[in-house]
Amino acid sequence: MDDGGTPVRAVRRRAGRPAAAVLDLSGITHAALELIGGKGYDGLTMAALARKLEVAPSALYNHVESKHDVLVLVEDHLMSLVDVSGFGAGPWEDAVRTWAWSYRDAFATHTPLIPVIAVLPVTDAPRTLAMYEVVSTGFRDAGIPEARVVPAIVALESFIFGSAYDVTAPANIFDPGNMAESTPGFTAAVRSFGDEQHERPADVAFGLGLEALIAGIGALRE
Amino acid sequence: MDDGGTPVRAVRRRAGRPAAAVLDLSGITHAALELIGGKGYDGLTMAALARKLEVAPSALYNHVESKHDVLVLVEDHLMSLVDVSGFGAGPWEDAVRTWAWSYRDAFATHTPLIPVIAVLPVTDAPRTLAMYEVVSTGFRDAGIPEARVVPAIVALESFIFGSAYDVTAPANIFDPGNMAESTPGFTAAVRSFGDEQHERPADVAFGLGLEALIAGIGALRE
DNA sequence: TCACTAAATGAATGCCGTTCATTTATTATC
DNA sequence: GATAATAAATGAACGGCATTCATTTAGTGA
Secondary structure, three states: OOOOOOOOOOOOOOOOOOOOOOOOOHHHHHHHHHHHHHHOOHHHHHHHHHHHOOOOOOHHHOOOOOHHHHHHHHHHHOOOOOOOOOOOOOOHHHHHHHHHHHHHHHOOOOOHHHHHHHHOOOOOOOHHHHHHHHHHHHHOOOOOOOOHHHHHHHHHHHHHHHHHHHOOOOOOOOOHHHHHOOOOHHHHHHHHEEEOOOHHHHHHHHHHHHHHHHHHHOOOOO | OOOOOOOOOOOOOOOOOOOOOOOOHHHHHHHHHHHHHHHHHHHHOHHHHHHHHHHHHHHHHHHHHHHHHHHHHHHHHHHHHOOOOOOOOOOHHHHHHHHHHHHHHHHHHHHHHHHHHHHHHHHHHHHHHHHHHEEEEHHHHHOOOOHHHHHHHHHHHHHHHHHHHHOOOOOOOOOOOHHHHHHHHHHHHHHHHHHOOOOHHHHHHHHHHHHHHHHHHHHHOO
16 A cells, blocks of 8 residues: 555656646645545645655645645545435435435544534535535425524534544443442443444434434424 | 743753652643633643743653643543533433533533544543533433433534534634525525524524434433 | 652654745746 | 746755653652
């Protein structure tokens, strides 16, 4: 596997503008995704990105203003993996389920992007905006009062972001260890949950919360 | 305001163990909170922390293993601000409301801790564990089946964490800007929401989602 | 008394994102 | 067609970051 550790070019490119541009936003995005796939977000550094693209680190700054821009590129790419196909093609509840599960799954392996998305003006991410257009239209057409569409989506997204973290939590996160005696109620609850689970714990919690949100928001329809 | 920029000590302490210990975990925690209060999490560096405590940066490593440990100290301190007083003192729904709103508020100004909490084994944070004990007992006593207590809490927490980010989002985050024409459904929804809001937008979304979760989880009682 | 441990200093390390002067090629203008 | 402006690369440098380590000094237990 190419870890981006060693440049493959035989000869160094000499200074100055090359005949054909080496870099573009799409190439930067995909190189970033490869680095993340290999070593996670720790592996995504401007130096490693430059190495993988066989340029000097400073060359990247002709195309992005900062590393934050790179994260936005990756975020907007991932957003195109979110499945909005259910809206307008069946019951609203099913569309929301498909959307929410695919949204959580897309970002569960990209949690470092969550702080970026959560406060990112939609203008900066065209595919993200396109996703909102489909979803908000789907909510309106399902009968959600227009003034409630945005808060309903925000509530669902907040739940999705938090749940994406949960997927990455270690299996023993709730093991009270040697504190078990002083926390009998919690310890019993953790045991009882562990005993009867078939699905992944994170999936049980996500399913439970999602169905509650769908029911509560669905009740707003008129 | 003390920004921790300049050490106040007149004379340098000479090398070697001092007669009385200068540092302890509580002092480190409170100095960290002061730094965060002043300049946010960008201001929380090991060097700034050392400056505020009037020690060399390396001295901190006699008390914590890494900066991550400092974040855990802060996290566990904040968890004691979460209001669990409602459990056992009135209706379950009211207890959950009090708990959830105070939990979200405690971490809305500390979102960089969320990636830390979300994957932190409870053993490492005694106050966090104590909070779970009260909440899980409250859920069980309210009639939530024992095997559902943990996923119910996890679902609520996921929503709370995501919502904490939402509080910090810029006011114009949903302004579609010059893309408004291509996203008419979303643009109309954003307008309609903006027109009639009285509360803070983040509070409307949080209230909506929280009531849905309370209703859905409450329906599990037997 | 003496070894061991705890807690401080201060110097050094390697990595990080970013900036800037410089070089070269393309594009736009007269 | 010359010339100016712009775009895209290199390579050297910067300050800041968390962390490590040798060293010094003081308290502690055998």
